[in-house]
Amino acid sequence: MPVDLIVPMKPPRLGKSRLRGAVDDGLHPALVLALASDTLAATAGVVRRVLVVATDPAAVAPLTAFGAEIVGEDGAGDLNAALRRGEALLRADDPDAVVGALQADLPALHPADLAAAIAEAAGRRAFVADWEGTGTTLLLSAPGAALEPRFGPGSARAHNETGAIALGLAAPSLRRDVDTAADLAHAGELGLGKRTAALLYEGTAA
Ligand SMILES: Nc1nc2c(ncn2[C@@H]2O[C@H](COP(=O)(O)OP(=O)(O)OP(=O)(O)O)[C@@H](O)[C@H]2O)c(=O)[nH]1
Ligand SMILES: C=C(OP(=O)(O)O)C(=O)O
Numbered sequence: 001m002p003v004d005l006i007v008p009m010k011p012p013r014l015g016k017s018r019l020r021g022a023v024d025d026g027l028h029p030a031l032v033l034a035l036a037s038d039t040l041a042a043t044a045g046v047v048r049r050v051l052v053v054a055t056d057p058a059a060v061a062p063l064t065a066f067g068a069e070i071v072g073e074d075g076a077g078d079l080n081a082a083l084r085r086g087e088a089l090l091r092a093d094d095p096d097a098v099v100g101a102l103q104a105d106l107p108a109l110h111p112a113d114l115a116a117a118i119a120e121a122a123g124r125r126a127f128v129a130d131w132e133g134t135g136t137t138l139l140l141s142a143p144g145a146a147l148e149p150r151f152g153p154g155s156a157r158a159h160n161e162t163g164a165i166a167l168g169l170a171a172p173s174l175r176r177d178v179d180t181a182a183d184l185a186h187a188g189e190l191g192l193g194k195r196t197a198a199l200l201y202e203g204t205a206a
Contacts, residue, residue, distance in 0.1 A: 001143060003098045003118055004049040006086030007068065008079055008151075009036060011056040016105065022181040023200065031199055033062055035107045035178055038193025040066035042109035042173075043102070046118070052104075053086040083149040087141075098123065099147050100140040105178045107196040108187045113171035114138070126165040129156040131175045131186070138174060139164065 009015065012032035023031050036052075040063055043050050050068040054060045057070045064070060071089060076082040083101050090099050098118075117128050121140045125148070128138040136155040141147040150158035160166055173191075178184045184200075192200070 001098055001123060002048040002094065003046075003100055003140070004051065004090045004094065005043060005047050005100045005102045006083050006090065007036070007040065007050060007052045007102050007104050008073075008082045008086070009052055009054045009060050009063075009104050011054075011059045012036075013059070016179070018179050019181065019184065022184050027199065027203070029059075031196070032104075033060065034193075034195040034199045036060070036063055036104040037066055037195040038107040039102065039104050039109050040068050041193060041195075042106070042111050042114060043067075044111070046111050046115045047100070048097075049090065050102075051086050051090060053082045055082075079151050080149045083147065083151065087147050087149075096144040098141055098143050100138060101147060101149055101151065103137045103177050106137060106174060106176065107178060107184075107193050108173040108176050108190040109193070110173040110191075113169075113174040116169050117167055117171055117174055120167050120169050121165070124165050125163060126167050127156065127159040128167050128169075128171060128174050130177045131172075131183075135177060137177050 012029035016032045052068045052070045057072050073082040076085045087099050125142050126140050127136045130137050176187050
């Protein structure tokens with residue numbers, strides 16, 4: 001069953017504000033792009049398509065190097081509206097696919113954890129809660145059915161209350177989203193992808 005993913009992105013210079021200060025201020029946009037790059041790199045071979053829905057497509061253009069397609073959010077104006085725009089575009093091409101929303105801040109993501117989550121969902125609308133259990137890192141639709149994204153504070157509960165199955169697999173690399181410097185340190189213990197590692201440890205883009 002093919003899976004197409006939507007990855008939402010604010011402009012890197014504005015996004016991940018809670019992470020600001022983890023690196024020199026001038027490197028903040030590069031860090032946000034590195035987190036997204038490592039996330040996208042781990043989707044290769046696991047899903048069919050990745051569509052980045054961006055507030056500013058030009059600002060995330062480097063993500064095409066990881067196989068992502070990029071579209072603007074077309075006035076969507078908020079995260080869930082941006083995800084619904086991506087869903088509509090993917091559905092227009094394949095009405096029967098499983099569509100998912102993946103967060104762009106999973107720099108330790110391992111393809112096997114993503115594949116295992118998709119396997120456990122087995123065609124049901126399902127989600128992976130973040131490490132703390134309150135947020136959501138991945139939401140999957142049933143084939144051909146609505147995604148119904150409810151991202152934002154307390155999204156794990158909101159997804160559960162709208163009937164999505166909470167996936168029980170361990171998948172530490174898929175649960176470790178990076179919102180703060182402490183999260184980034186924890187992702188480092190799990191094993192960072194090479195772009196984030198290069199930025200943090202060498203101050204360069206990989
Ligand atoms: N396209 C699009 N993406 C969004 C929008 N709002 C949030 N996102 C993205 O969705 C993901 C989760 O959003 P948030 O948890 O609000 O993250 P954030 O705003 O970057 O982080 P903080 O500033 O630290 O709260 C991030 O990758 C954001 O870039 C939006 O209005 N449009
Ligand atoms: C928007 C969310 O993510 P975060 O704020 O953790 O980036 C969420 O978990 O729904």
